[in-house]
Amino acid sequence: MLTIKNLHANIDDKAILKGINLQVNPGEVHAIMGPNGSGKSTLANVLVGREEYQITQGEVRFEDQDLLNMAPEERARAGIFLAFQYPVEIPGVSNINFLKAALNNVRAARGLAKLDAIDLLQQVKDKMQQVKMNPDFLYRSVNEGFSGGEKKRNEVLQMLLLEPKLALLDETDSGLDIDALKIVADGVNALRSPERAIVLVTHYQRLLDYIVPDFVHVLSGGQIIKSGDKNLALELEQQGYGWLTEARA
Amino acid sequence: MAATQPQLTNLLSQEYQHGFVTDIETDTLPPGLNEEVVRTISAKKNEPEFMLEYRLKAYRHWLTMTPPDWAKLKIEPIDYQAITYYSAPKFKKDAPKSLDEVDPELLRTYEKLGIPLKEQEMLAGIAVDAVFDSVSVATTFKSKLAEKGVIFCSFSEALQEHPELVKKYLGTVVPHTDNFFAALNAAVFSDGSFCYIPKGVRCPMELSTYFRINAKSSGQFERTLIVAEEGSYVSYLEGCTAPMRDENQLHAAVVELIALENAQIKYSTVQNWYPGDKEGRGGIYNFVTKRGICRGKQAKISWTQVETGSAITWKYPSVILEADNTIGEFYSVALTNNLQQADTGTKMIHIGKNTRSTIISKGISAGHGQNSYRGLVKVLKNAQHARNYTQCDSLLLGSRCGAHTFPYIEVKNPTAQIEHEASTSKISEDQLFYCRQRGMGIEDAVSMIVNGFCKEVLKELPMEFAVEAQKLLGISLEGSVG
Numbered sequence: 001m002l003t004i005k006n007l008h009a010n011i012d013d014k015a016i017l018k019g020i021n022l023q024v025n026p027g028e029v030h031a032i033m034g035p036n037g038s039g040k041s042t043l044a045n046v047l048v049g050r051e052e053y054q055i056t057q058g059e060v061r062f063e064d065q066d067l068l069n070m071a072p073e074e075r076a077r078a079g080i081f082l083a084f085q086y087p088v089e090i091p092g093v094s095n096i097n098f099l100k101a102a103l104n105n106v107r108a109a110r111g112l113a114k115l116d117a118i119d120l121l122q123q124v125k126d127k128m129q130q131v132k133m134n135p136d137f138l139y140r141s142v143n144e145g146f147s148g149g150e151k152k153r154n155e156v157l158q159m160l161l162l163e164p165k166l167a168l169l170d171e172t173d174s175g176l177d178i179d180a181l182k183i184v185a186d187g188v189n190a191l192r193s194p195e196r197a198i199v200l201v202t203h204y205q206r207l208l209d210y211i212v213p214d215f216v217h218v219l220s221g222g223q224i225i226k227s228g229d230k231n232l233a234l235e236l237e238q239q240g241y242g243w244l245t246e247a248r249a
Numbered sequence: 250m251a252a253t254q255p256q257l258t259n260l261l262s263q264e265y266q267h268g269f270v271t272d273i274e275t276d277t278l279p280p281g282l283n284e285e286v287v288r289t290i291s292a293k294k295n296e297p298e299f300m301l302e303y304r305l306k307a308y309r310h311w312l313t314m315t316p317p318d319w320a321k322l323k324i325e326p327i328d329y330q331a332i333t334y335y336s337a338p339k340f341k342k343d344a345p346k347s348l349d350e351v352d353p354e355l356l357r358t359y360e361k362l363g364i365p366l367k368e369q370e371m372l373a374g375i376a377v378d379a380v381f382d383s384v385s386v387a388t389t390f391k392s393k394l395a396e397k398g399v400i401f402c403s404f405s406e407a408l409q410e411h412p413e414l415v416k417k418y419l420g421t422v423v424p425h426t427d428n429f430f431a432a433l434n435a436a437v438f439s440d441g442s443f444c445y446i447p448k449g450v451r452c453p454m455e456l457s458t459y460f461r462i463n464a465k466s467s468g469q470f471e472r473t474l475i476v477a478e479e480g481s482y483v484s485y486l487e488g489c490t491a492p493m494r495d496e497n498q499l500h501a502a503v504v505e506l507i508a509l510e511n512a513q514i515k516y517s518t519v520q521n522w523y524p525g526d527k528e529g530r531g532g533i534y535n536f537v538t539k540r541g542i543c544r545g546k547q548a549k550i551s552w553t554q555v556e557t558g559s560a561i562t563w564k565y566p567s568v569i570l571e572a573d574n575t576i577g578e579f580y581s582v583a584l585t586n587n588l589q590q591a592d593t594g595t596k597m598i599h600i601g602k603n604t605r606s607t608i609i610s611k612g613i614s615a616g617h618g619q620n621s622y623r624g625l626v627k628v629l630k631n632a633q634h635a636r637n638y639t640q641c642d643s644l645l646l647g648s649r650c651g652a653h654t655f656p657y658i659e660v661k662n663p664t665a666q667i668e669h670e671a672s673t674s675k676i677s678e679d680q681l682f683y684c685r686q687r688g689m690g691i692e693d694a695v696s697m698i699v700n701g702f703c704k705e706v707l708k709e710l711p712m713e714f715a716v717e718a719q720k721l722l723g724i725s726l727e728g729s730v731g
Contacts, residue, residue, distance in 0.1 A: 048686050072685040081686075088683035091674070092701030101697055102687035109688065141701070158687065 001026050001197050002047075002067075002166055007058035008222075009046050016042045018222035020058070024166070027194040031208055031233060032201045034219035035241045040201045041085060043219065044170040048082045049075050062166070077109030079165030083155040083172045090142040095154070098142045099124055099161060106162050127160040131187050149180040156187035167191060167198045173207040185210030205237035220245050278335040284308060287436050290335050294405050294439070297412045307425035307435030314429045320563055320592035321621045321653055324534070325497070332499055334437045334470070390454065399483075400445040401456050404472050407443035414445055418476050422505040422542045422569070430501040430563075431538040434470045438503070441471035446481040446512070455711055457486040473504040477512035479545060484515040486714055497525075497560060502537045510545025510572070515553070517710050519718050522558035527616075529588030532560025539566035543575035543601075551578040552595065553709040555718040560589060565623065567596035570604035570632075577606040580706040584722060585618025585650070594624035594655075599635035599665070608639040611703045613722075614650035621653040628665040635665045643673040644702050646695070696723040 002024040009017040016039045024030055034040050046053050047060065049072035060067040062078060070078065090098065104114045115123070125135055131153045143151050152172055159167055169188065173181055188198060188211050200211060208216075208230065216232040217224045218241065226232065226244055236244075276293075278286060287308045291301040316327070394401050400411060407415050425435035442458045458473065477483055500522060506514050516539075525532025535558075541550035552566035568577030579595035597606035612620040620643065628635045643652030654671050676698050684694035699722055700707065707715050 050682060072682060073688055073690050076686050076688040084683065084686075088677075088679045090680050090683070090698060090701065092704060093697055094701070097697065097701070098684075098687070101684075101689050101693060105688035105690070105693065162687070 001063060002199075003059075003061045005059045007043075007046070007060060008056045009042060010054045010056055011042070011052055015056075016053070016222055017046065020219075020222075020224060022217065022224065024197045024199060026165075026197055028215065029192065029198045029200070029211065029213045030215045030217065031213040032199060032217050032219055032224075033203070033205075033233065033236060035245070036203070038219045039222045040203075040219050041170050044082060044168045044199070044201050047075075047168060048072060048080060073105070076162075077106055081159050081162055081164035081167045083152070083159055083167070083169040085170040085172075085174070087143045087146075087151040087155055089144045089146075091144050093142050094139050095142050096121070096124065096138040099138075099158065102158065103161055124157075124161060127157055130160060130190060131157050132183050133157060148175040149177065152176060152180065152184055153187075156184050160187055160191060163191070165196055167196065168201070169198070170201045171203065172200070173202055173204065181207065182210060205233045208233045218244055276335075276337045277333055280333045281330045282308075282332070282334055282437065286334055290437060290439055293335065293337075294408070296408055297416075299412070299416055300408055303420065303425065304436050307432050308437075310426050311429065311432035311436055314432055316429045317563075320623070321619070321655075322561055322563060322590050322592050324561060327497075327499060327534070329433075335439050337439070393453070397450050397453055398447040399450060399452055400443065402443055404438070404441040404443050404474070407474075411443070411445070414476065415443065415474065418474055418505070418507055419472075420505075422507060422540045423503050423538050428538060430536040431503050434472060434501050434503045434538070438470040438472040441473045441502070443473075444475040444483065444485065446475075446477045446483045448478040449480045450478075451481065452483040455484050455486055457488070459488045469498070469500045469502070471502045473502070474507075475505070475514060475516070476507045477509060477514050477548075479509045480511045481509075482513045482515075484711060485517070486711065487516070487518045488521070488714075488717075497532055497534050498523075499534045500536065500559075502539075504537070504539040504566075506539075506541030506550055508541065508543050508545065508548035508550050508575075511547045512545065513549045513551075514541060515551045516541070516566070517714055518552075518554040518556070519710075519714055519721065520554065520556045520558050520562070521721055523560075524558050524587065524589050525560040527587050529560065532589070533558065535559035535562045535564060537564045539564065540569065540596075541567070541577075542569040542571055543577065543604075544571055545575075546572045546601075547574045548572060549576040549578075551580070551709070553580040553706065554582070554593075555703075555706070555710070555721065556581070556583040556591060556593060557721050559591075562589075562591040562593050564593045565595055567598070568606065569598045569600065570606065570635075571600045573601040574603045575601055576604070578709075579606075579608045579610070579624075580709045581610045581622075582613070582703045582706045582718075582722070583611070583620055583622075584613040585615070585620045587616040587618065589616075590619045592621040592623055594622045596625040596627070597637060599626075599628040599632040599637070602631070602633040602635075604632055604635045606635075606637045608637070608641075609705050610639075610641045611706055612641070612643045612652050613646070613699060613702070614643070614652050615646040616650060618650045619653070620651065621655060623655040623657075625657040625659070626667060627658075628660045628662050628667070630661045632662050633664050635662065637665075637667045639667075639669045641669075641671040642702065643671075644699065645673065645675045692723070699723075 004020050004022040007017055007020040020043060032040050055068055067075060100120055128135060133153055143154060146154060172184055176184060213230055216228050216230060218226040278289060287304050291304055423431050425432050444456055446452050475485060506516060508514050522533035522535055543550055550568045556562050566579060570577050577597050583591045583593050585591050594610060595608055608624055610622045612622055614620040622641045626637045641654050645652055652673055656669055658667055660667060676695060681694055700719055707718055710718055
């Protein structure tokens with residue numbers, strides 16, 4: 001589904017990604033871990049087309065398409081979703097209007113008709129129950145005045161509604177208490193299916209107690225330096241990243 | 250961002266959609282202004298003597314005046330002798346008696362604008378008076394309104410049919426001496442709408458006037474007068490468009506509203522005059538005086554405006570809260586793109602006791618657009634317990650545009666409560682990216698954010714108008730950040 005080959009990316013002429021190779025197939029859950037500043041978030045942002053990064057080398061294919069040549073909205077319509085590390089506030093725009101605009105754009109790309117207001121509301125309310133959000137949030141401005149946990153749940157709500165083929169979660173667990181973490185994990189697990197892939201970017205192992213990954217990759221210095229199964233995450237939890245990064249040095 | 254900017258530029262360069270010219274025979278006076286022209290206009294319209302006197306008085310006063318220069322606007326000097334002051338579509342007979350007699354070319358013009366005048370095709374519940382260049386060409390639903398005693402007709406017709414009403418109220422809110430453009434209008438206005446709601450009547454439909462400038466080098470000077478008798482209610486809509494021309498055209502209208510005891514007037518405008526091209530060539534100069542007076546207790550006047558067009562807008566719809574317990578409201582969205590300039594706002598004059606006013610102003614600037622809010626809240630000595638709430642928000646798209654706020658507050662009574670809030674924000678790259686990551690195109694995203702920014706004002710518009718205004722905001726902007 002997603003094939004990354006020798007991907008290099010800079011920000012302000014500083015190299016962040018220095019040759020990433022990764023294959024993600026439908027049905028798989030990958031966790032990308034690594035110390036701060038290793039390039040985890042950069043990778044997620046490059047995949048969704050954030051424009052301040054310059055791609056200097058490499059190739060990314062999503063299904064049959066050359067991902068790097070697609071505009072951010074085209075990638076979203078093709079089925080790539082990013083749960084943001086820092087969800088953005090949009091004053092004046094109600095959550096429900098935002099969800100409607102997002103969903104109808106994605107549906108149109110899939111050849112589906114627009115949802116009318118009643119069907120939309122029904123779907124949204126069902127998904128809100130899943131992430132234990134009060135329906136009042138629909139009529140508040142997007143993320144404005146939301147707590148950290150509410151913002152993250154709002155991201156998961158959007159993800160559940162848009163049903164992406166590839167979901168990227170960028171540090172979605174950071175700043176969550178254990179109850180909120182479980183809610184987010186339940187949401188992500190509900191999305192797991194043989195047709196979908198999920199890539200979790202995280203600093204800590206604890207999220208992986210709730211969302212069990214098929215593969216764990218350690219990113220350091222802009223490269224994947226080790227890959228393994230879920231046990232790799234446990235090793236990292238016990239020993240930190242030092243033994244891996246030092247071994248390379 | 251590098252990849253975003255060219256797309257934004259494309260979006261911002263969307264062309265004006267109403268820029269066609271209608272090829273129609275007109276009866277047009279040569280350019281220039283003197284007493285003879287004023288007399289000719291009056292004679293062509295077969296006006297009563299008092300009207301000619303009024304015009305001449307205004308013209309003589311205008312000669313002593315100079316154009317106002319206090320607004321934050323750059324205006325090329327206007328040659329008032331180069332303007333044509335009267336241009337009317339030529340009808341076979343003197344004036345059309347019914348829609349069947351109106352030139353089909355004209356009807357087509359309005360249909361192109363999305364305003365079908367044939368009654369059977371009309372949106373139920375809106376009566377339209379269409380003003381083409383300076384002359385009213387058709388008023389619909391007249392008979393249905395007449396059943397309720399509502400008078401809704403062209404100004405010319407009102408002068409023929411109801412001269413006593415016109416004489417009683419004309420110039421009582423905006424005197425001919427008020428300002429340069431109001432004086433000019435009083436001298437040369439050729440038509441407009443007149444509306445009278447009798448005591449206790451709730452006008453059964455929205456009344457609407459559609460203004461269209463067509464002829465070259467012509468000015469449009471229309472006059473609107475609305476009188477709401479005790480306990481009556483009326484909602485009035487005004488829309489404006491013009492063809493694309495290289496030279497600037499002057500639009501100097503005067504609107505007067507009079508609300509008597511317990512009456513309510515709601516006046517909504519969606520202004521989309523031609524704004525000029527990207528280099529700032531052409532476009533309408535929209536210099537308009539709009540004012541209402543709450544003359545009887547508990548009267549209420551609301552102005553709602555969505556100003557997206559015109560090269561220059563100079564406009565301050567105001568309310569004089571003369572009687573006790575009266576209410577004035579002003580809701581405004583003003584958008585400037587490319588080289589457009591707007592200096593707009595309101596005046597709320599509190600004279601009576603317990604008078605209340607609300608001002609919500611939303612300014613949006615893109616391109617090199619300059620947008621100023623200018624507002625006066627004045628509380629006079631006897632206005633016990635007057636209250637005002639003012640909120641001025643500006644949204645900037647890009648880094649070459651400007652937003653300015655000039656609030657003036659004069660309070661002469663210590664019991665007054667005045668609140669003023671202001672904010673300036675920008676559509677950020679992060680907001681735009683967030684929307685795009687959820688599948689929205691740049692235009693959809695900006696349009697959604699702008700509409701969100703304006704929603705407090707848009708919700709004041711009647712439904713059909715709100716939809717039109719939303720589309721218009723989308724077309725006029727469609728995205729820009731920096």
